[in-house]
Amino acid sequence: MIMSRFPAPGAAVGFSRNLTAGLSLLFAVSSVSAQHSQGSIPKGWLKVPKKSSPAPKATKAPAKAKATRAEVEKLLTDANVVFVQASAVFNPGGANGRPEILEPGTGYAAFKSGKFLGVFDDPVAIQTALGDKAKAKLINFNKRASSSFVMPGIVDADSRWFKSSTELSDSSANMGTKAGESLETWQRGWRALVEQGGVTSVYVPASVSAQSAGPGAIVDLDLAAGPTPSKQSGAMRFQVASTKTRGTTLSREAVVRSLRGALDAAKKYGEAKDKWKKDLAEYKKKRKEFLAYYKKNPMKAAPKPKDAGTEASDASGRRGRRGFGRRRPRIPPEVLREIQEKIKNLPREQRQAEYMRLIREWLQKNGRRQNQTQEKKPETKPATAKGDGKKAPPRPKYPSKPKPNPTSEALLDVLANKATLRIEAHRAAEIEALLELVDEYGLKHVVLTGATEAWKAAKALRSSGVTVLLDPQRIGTTGFDTLPAHVASSAAKLSKAGVPVAFGSGGREAGSYLTLMAAEAVSAGMAPEQALKALTTNAAIASGADGCAGFVVFTKSPFESDARVLCIIDGSQVRYIDQQ
Amino acid sequence: MNSTTSVLPLAVLACLTTIPAASAQSAPSTKLLIRAAKVHLDPQQSLDHPSLLLSGGKVAEVASRPDAKAKAPFAGQADKVLDFPDAVVTAGFVDAHMTLGDQSELSEPVESFTPELRASEAYDPFRKAWKQVARKGVTSAIYSPDDRNLAGGFACFVKPGNRKGSLGEAYLKLSLSHEMLNRQRRPTSLMGGVEYLRDRFDALQKTEVRARGRSLRALSKTIGGSHAVVISCREPNEIIAALDLVDSYGITAILVHADEAAELLPRIRRTGVSILLDPLSFSSSKKALDLPGKLAKAGVPFAFAGESDNKLTGSRLRHSMAIAVRHGIEASSALACVTTVPAALAGLGDRVGSLFKGRDADLCVWSGEPWNLSSRLLLVVRDGEVVYHAPSNDNTQDGDKTR
Numbered sequence: 001m002i003m004s005r006f007p008a009p010g011a012a013v014g015f016s017r018n019l020t021a022g023l024s025l026l027f028a029v030s031s032v033s034a035q036h037s038q039g040s041i042p043k044g045w046l047k048v049p050k051k052s053s054p055a056p057k058a059t060k061a062p063a064k065a066k067a068t069r070a071e072v073e074k075l076l077t078d079a080n081v082v083f084v085q086a087s088a089v090f091n092p093g094g095a096n097g098r099p100e101i102l103e104p105g106t107g108y109a110a111f112k113s114g115k116f117l118g119v120f121d122d123p124v125a126i127q128t129a130l131g132d133k134a135k136a137k138l139i140n141f142n143k144r145a146s147s148s149f150v151m152p153g154i155v156d157a158d159s160r161w162f163k164s165s166t167e168l169s170d171s172s173a174n175m176g177t178k179a180g181e182s183l184e185t186w187q188r189g190w191r192a193l194v195e196q197g198g199v200t201s202v203y204v205p206a207s208v209s210a211q212s213a214g215p216g217a218i219v220d221l222d223l224a225a226g227p228t229p230s231k232q233s234g235a236m237r238f239q240v241a242s243t244k245t246r247g248t249t250l251s252r253e254a255v256v257r258s259l260r261g262a263l264d265a266a267k268k269y270g271e272a273k274d275k276w277k278k279d280l281a282e283y284k285k286k287r288k289e290f291l292a293y294y295k296k297n298p299m300k301a302a303p304k305p306k307d308a309g310t311e312a313s314d315a316s317g318r319r320g321r322r323g324f325g326r327r328r329p330r331i332p333p334e335v336l337r338e339i340q341e342k343i344k345n346l347p348r349e350q351r352q353a354e355y356m357r358l359i360r361e362w363l364q365k366n367g368r369r370q371n372q373t374q375e376k377k378p379e380t381k382p383a384t385a386k387g388d389g390k391k392a393p394p395r396p397k398y399p400s401k402p403k404p405n406p407t408s409e410a411l412l413d414v415l416a417n418k419a420t421l422r423i424e425a426h427r428a429a430e431i432e433a434l435l436e437l438v439d440e441y442g443l444k445h446v447v448l449t450g451a452t453e454a455w456k457a458a459k460a461l462r463s464s465g466v467t468v469l470l471d472p473q474r475i476g477t478t479g480f481d482t483l484p485a486h487v488a489s490s491a492a493k494l495s496k497a498g499v500p501v502a503f504g505s506g507g508r509e510a511g512s513y514l515t516l517m518a519a520e521a522v523s524a525g526m527a528p529e530q531a532l533k534a535l536t537t538n539a540a541i542a543s544g545a546d547g548c549a550g551f552v553v554f555t556k557s558p559f560e561s562d563a564r565v566l567c568i569i570d571g572s573q574v575r576y577i578d579q580q
Numbered sequence: 581m582n583s584t585t586s587v588l589p590l591a592v593l594a595c596l597t598t599i600p601a602a603s604a605q606s607a608p609s610t611k612l613l614i615r616a617a618k619v620h621l622d623p624q625q626s627l628d629h630p631s632l633l634l635s636g637g638k639v640a641e642v643a644s645r646p647d648a649k650a651k652a653p654f655a656g657q658a659d660k661v662l663d664f665p666d667a668v669v670t671a672g673f674v675d676a677h678m679t680l681g682d683q684s685e686l687s688e689p690v691e692s693f694t695p696e697l698r699a700s701e702a703y704d705p706f707r708k709a710w711k712q713v714a715r716k717g718v719t720s721a722i723y724s725p726d727d728r729n730l731a732g733g734f735a736c737f738v739k740p741g742n743r744k745g746s747l748g749e750a751y752l753k754l755s756l757s758h759e760m761l762n763r764q765r766r767p768t769s770l771m772g773g774v775e776y777l778r779d780r781f782d783a784l785q786k787t788e789v790r791a792r793g794r795s796l797r798a799l800s801k802t803i804g805g806s807h808a809v810v811i812s813c814r815e816p817n818e819i820i821a822a823l824d825l826v827d828s829y830g831i832t833a834i835l836v837h838a839d840e841a842a843e844l845l846p847r848i849r850r851t852g853v854s855i856l857l858d859p860l861s862f863s864s865s866k867k868a869l870d871l872p873g874k875l876a877k878a879g880v881p882f883a884f885a886g887e888s889d890n891k892l893t894g895s896r897l898r899h900s901m902a903i904a905v906r907h908g909i910e911a912s913s914a915l916a917c918v919t920t921v922p923a924a925l926a927g928l929g930d931r932v933g934s935l936f937k938g939r940d941a942d943l944c945v946w947s948g949e950p951w952n953l954s955s956r957l958l959l960v961v962r963d964g965e966v967v968y969h970a971p972s973n974d975n976t977q978d979g980d981k982t983r
Contacts, residue, residue, distance in 0.1 A: 523956045
C-alpha cells in the first residue's frame with residue numbers, strides 16, 4: 001500500500017480556539033538539606049514516575065474562520081476523514097504559506113487523504129447527533145497524552161537504509177545508476193524509525209562514494225505493507241568536493257568545470273535529441289507521402305539489361321569481377337610472348353630490367369585498363385510508376401539518432417527542472433561558484449549537501465533559492481570554518497537568513513533522532529516552525545518527493561527527548577503504535 | 581528493580597577514596613542568589629520556584645518561593661541576584677572518565693605496568709579546552725590515564741576551568757583492551773596482561789608491607805577498597821577477564837568502554853561492577869544505543885563518560901542523556917547518569933552531582949529541561965563563581981565563542 005502524501009505548503013486551514021489554562025500553584029517555603037551520603041548511589045536513581053511536560057507554546061495564532069455546522073456534518077459523514085484532538089498541530093503551509101503551530105484547544109484537527117483540512121470546534125456533539133450517519137474517525141489522544149502533537153510524517157532526507165554498504169560505496173556509479181534498482185526492502189529494523197522517530201519516508205541515494213550518482217529512491221515506511229518504494233524518482237547527486245578528499249583550489253575548480261561541461265553536454269545532447277525527434281517526425285511525414293505516392297502509382301518492373309550474361313556480367317547480371325585494392329593490369333599473353341622473345345638474346349643480368357621496361361612501356365602506351373574488358377553499364381531504365389503526370393517523391397532518409405548517454409539523459413531532467421539535483425560542496429567559494437552555475441542554467445531544483453561553510457554564503461543561497469541539506473555525517477571538520485555545535489548553529493543561521501534548510505541523518509539508526517537534531521537547532525536559535533519544516537516538507541523537497549507521507553502524532557512536542565509516537569495517520573487509516 | 585543492593589559494595593568502597601572533603605581552593609567571597617522556575621536538587625527531588633543561595637563556594641541555602649514573583653527568601657543576604665523566571669536549575673555535570681588533551685601525556689610508552697603514576701602530574705589546568713568543557717556545563721571531572729597501559733596509574737579529581745590544579749586522587753586505571761597491547765614491551769597479549777596482573781596481585785598478598793616497592797604500594801590501595809579500579813575492556817573476553825580479576829581479588833571495579841556488556845549482564849550484576857558508558861551520539865551503533873536500556877533493566881549502575889574529543893566534550897554528556905531518553909530511559913535516570921551516579925562512582929557523592937545544602941556550588945541553569953536538546957544553557961556556576969553566562973538579549977549561542 002502506498003502511503004498518501006502530505007502536500008507541499010498551501011494546505012487549507014480552518015479555525016481553532018485557544019484554550020489558555022491558568023494554573024496557580026502555591027508552594028510553602030521549605031529548606032532542603034543533604035539527602036544522601038558520600039559515595040553512595042542515590043536510591044531509586046533508575047526509576048521515577050513519569051511526569052508530563054507542558055505543551056509547546058503556539059508561536060502563531062491560528063487562522064480565524066468559522067466552519068458552518070453543515071460543513072462539519074459533511075466531513076463527519078465522510079469515512080475518509082480523521083479528526084484528531086491534539087494540543088498542537090504543525091501546519092507547514094499556514095497563513096501566507098508560512099509554517100505555523102496551531103493550538104486547537106478542545107478543537108479537532110481534521111485530515112483527509114493525506115491533507116490537513118484545518119482545525120474545527122468540538123465535533124463530538126455533531127457526531128452524536130448524526131448517529132449512524134457519522135463515519136469519520138474521531139480520536140482523542142488528550143485522554144492519554146495531555147499535550148499530544150500532530151505533524152506531517154518526518155522524512156529522512158539522507159538515509160542509509162535498504163541498500164547494502166557495498167553498493168552505497170560503489171565509486172564506479174554514474175548518473176545512470178538508479179537506487180531503485182537495487183533496494184533491499186527486506187532489511188530488518190526499520191520499524192524503529194517509525195515507532196521511535198516518527199519517520200514515514202526515507203530517501204536512499206544510489207551511491208555516496210562516486211562523484212555522481214543517478215536518481216535516489218524514496219521509500220515509504222508503511223507499517224502494514226512494509227517498506228514501499230515510491231514511484232517518484234529521488235534526487236540525483238553530484239559531488240564537487242568531499243570531506244575526505246581535500247582537494248586544491250584548482251582541482252575543485254576542475255570539478256566545477258566538469259559539472260558545467262556535463263550540463264553543456266546534456267544541453268547539446270538535448271538539442272541533438274530534439275533535432276532527431278523533429279527529423280524523425282519529418283521523415284515519417286515524407287515516408288508517408290512516399291508510400292502514398294507509390295500506392296497510388298504502382299511500380300513497373302525494370303527491364304533487364306541487354307548484355308546480361310556477357311563476359312563482364314554473370315548470369316544474374318552482376319558485374320563479374322569486384323574486389324578490394326588495386327587491380328593488377330591484365331597484359332595479353334601474346335604481348336608477353338613478344339616481350340620474352342625480345343629479351344631472349346640479351347645477357348642474363350639485363351633481362352629482368354629490360355622486361356620491366358617493356359612492360360611499363362606497353363602499359364603507358366595502352367593504358368592501365370586497356371586490357372580489361374570494357375564494362376559498359378547496361379542501360380537500365382529506372383522503375384517508373386504508372387505515370388499520373390506528377391514527379392515521384394524521393395525516398396526519405398532515416399535520420400541518425402544521437403548515441404544514448406545516461407549522464408546527459410539524467411541531467412536533461414535537471415535542466416528541464418523535472419528532477420532534483422544534489423550537489424555536495426563544502427567551502428564557501430565552491431558554494432558560490434555553484435550558485436553562479438545554478439543561476440546561469442536556470443536550475444530550480446537544486447539541493448546543496450555537505451555545506452560545511454554554507455553559513456558563510458547564506459546571502460547568496462537565499463537569493464538562489466537553493467535548499468541546504470544538513471547531515472552531521474557529511475560535515476567537514478578539519479580545515480573548515482565551523483561553528484560550535486556546527487549543524488545546529490548552521491541550521492539556525494541559514495534559517496534566519498531565509499535559506500530553506502532540511503535535515504538528514506546520513507545513517508540508519510540516526511534516523512530515529514532527527515527530531516533531536518532539530519531540537520538542537522532550536523536551542524541554537526532556529527524558529528521551531530522552521531525546524532519542523534526542515535524535518536518535513538523541506539526534507540521532502542530535498543529528497544525530490546512531492547510531500548511527506550502521512551501524519552504522525554507524538555505524545556508531546558517532538559523536540560522533547562521523551563516524546564513518543566502515538567500513531568501514524570495514513571490517509572484514512574490510523575496505525576496505533578503506543579498501545580498503552 | 582533492586583538497583584541499590586547491586587551497588588552497595590561499590591558504594592562502601594567508593595566512599596573510602598582519598599579525595600578531600602573540601603577543596604583547598606579559596607572560595608569566592610560574593611554571595612550569589614539564583615532564582616528560577618524549577619530546580620532538580622538531584623534526579624529524584626525537585627522544587628518549584630527555588631531560591632538558591634551560594635556562599636563560600638557551597639550551596640548555603642535552598643528554598644522554594646510561594647510563587648514565581650516572590651523575591652523572598654534570602655533576598656537580603658545576597659550580594660548579587662540572578663533571576664531566571666522560566667529556567668530549570670540542575671547540578672553541574674560530572675564526567676567520571678576524561679582523557680582530555682594530548683594523549684601522549686597520559687600513558688607511559690616504555691613500561692606497561694605503572695600503577696604508581698598519577699594523572700594529576702600531567703594535568704594542565706591552563707589548557708583552553710578545560711575552560712570550554714566548563715562552559716558546556718561539566719563542572720567536575722575525573723582526569724584519567726588512557727587505555728594504553730596495563731596499569732596506567734591513578735586518576736585525579738579536577739574542576740574544569742579551575743586553575744588550582746588537581747583536587748585529589750581518584751581511582752586506579754587498568755586496561756585490558758587492545759590499546760594496551762604493544763609489540764615493543766610486555767605484555768603482548770590479553771592472556772599475558774591478565775597473567776601479569778594476577779602475578780602482581782599475588783605478589784601483593786605475599787610481600788610484607790615494608791618490602792613492597794612503589795608499584796606494589798600503589799596497587800595495594802585497591803585491595804580493601806580504599807580506591808576503586810576502572811578497567812578498560814571492550815570485547816566480551818576482555819570483560820570476562822576483568823570480572824574474573826574482580827572476583828579473585830575482591831577489588832571494586834568500574835568497567836569502561838564495555839560496549840559488549842549486554843552479552844554478560846547476569847555475570848556483571850552478580851559481580852557487582854558498575855559501567856561507564858562511552859558517550860552516545862546520533863551515529864552510535866544500535867548495540868550502543870540499546871545498552872543503557874538493558875543495563876537499567878538489569879539494575880546495573882551506569883553513567884556516561886565524555887571521553888576525550890576536545891571539540892565535543894561537554895556537549896557529549898548532554899547528547900548521551902537526550903539520546904538515552906529518546907531510547908526509552910526515564911529522564912530522571914538519564915540525568916542521574918551525568919550527575920549523581922558518576923559522582924558516586926568517583927567517590928564524590930557528598931560534594932558534587934546534587935544541589936543540597938552544603939554541596940559544592942556547581943550548577944547549570946537551562947531554558948528548559950536539560951535532557952531536551954531544545955533547551956539552552958543559560959548559566960554555569962562552578963564553586964560559586966559564574967563561569968558562563970549566555971548573552972541575555974541574544975536568542976542564539978553566538979555569544980559562546982567556544983569551539
